[in-house]
Amino acid sequence: MTKDEVLLLDCWASPYCLRVKIALNEKGIEYERREEDLFGGKSELLLRSNPLHQKVPVLLHHGKPLSESAIIVDYIDRTWPSPPLLPSSAYDIAQARFWADFIDQKVFDAGKNIWTSRGEALEVAKTDFIEILKKLEELALADKEYFGGDTFGYVDILAIALTSWFYAYEKFGGFKVEEHCPKLSAWIKRCNKRDTIARVIPDPERIYEFVGMLRKMHGIE
Numbered sequence: 001m002t003k004d005e006v007l008l009l010d011c012w013a014s015p016y017c018l019r020v021k022i023a024l025n026e027k028g029i030e031y032e033r034r035e036e037d038l039f040g041g042k043s044e045l046l047l048r049s050n051p052l053h054q055k056v057p058v059l060l061h062h063g064k065p066l067s068e069s070a071i072i073v074d075y076i077d078r079t080w081p082s083p084p085l086l087p088s089s090a091y092d093i094a095q096a097r098f099w100a101d102f103i104d105q106k107v108f109d110a111g112k113n114i115w116t117s118r119g120e121a122l123e124v125a126k127t128d129f130i131e132i133l134k135k136l137e138e139l140a141l142a143d144k145e146y147f148g149g150d151t152f153g154y155v156d157i158l159a160i161a162l163t164s165w166f167y168a169y170e171k172f173g174g175f176k177v178e179e180h181c182p183k184l185s186a187w188i189k190r191c192n193k194r195d196t197i198a199r200v201i202p203d204p205e206r207i208y209e210f211v212g213m214l215r216k217m218h219g220i221e
Contacts, residue, residue, distance in 0.1 A: 167204035
């Protein structure tokens with residue numbers, strides 16, 4: 001597999017792009033990465049490859065574009081089946097997709113409510129965010145090493161990428177995830193020690209600065 005066959009249209013700060021990078025790293029796939037300027041002008045390749053949403057990530061494999069991070073990760077797992085990211089049994093796959101859907105519907109938007117809010121609304125946003133994480137911790141992770149059991153996999157990839165913004169949420173919200181969700185916090189630390197994640201996850205301080213810029217753009221600061 002050569003880099004020319006796998007191209008990722010990327011944004012360094014995007015947790016959704018991070019999902020794709022982690023999945024490719026887990027599979028040992030070499031790829032070319034092109035940074036998109038999402039504020040100064042999107043590339044013609046991005047607009048052509050994802051005309052409906054015009055968003056990253058976009059993965060081009062042999063020139064064929066794929067959009068939406070969870071779909072891309074699933075494609076990567078099917079195209080390069082070893083090591084597998086999804087479990088083998090139909091029931092366990094269904095469970096993984098259930099929690100993947102929960103994560104995609106809840107976590108990032110709840111985090112956004114923290115950095116876009118002030119005063120009483122911020123307190124509500126923090127409570128809601130922590131309650132979502134507690135449900136993940138208690139019902140999905142429980143006492144397991146990873147969401148799928150002993151092996152790092154599909155749900156872990158989707159979830160760990162979103163945690164790259166948690167430091168910013170904590171700073172703007174004035175709380176610590178570890179104080180409310182110790183098992184989830186331990187899982188985050190465990191995942192971040194993996195080389196496949198450590199070499200692509202952005203610096204939390206840099207994300208914090210990026211979110212600060214977004215706050216100014218939204219007129220919050």
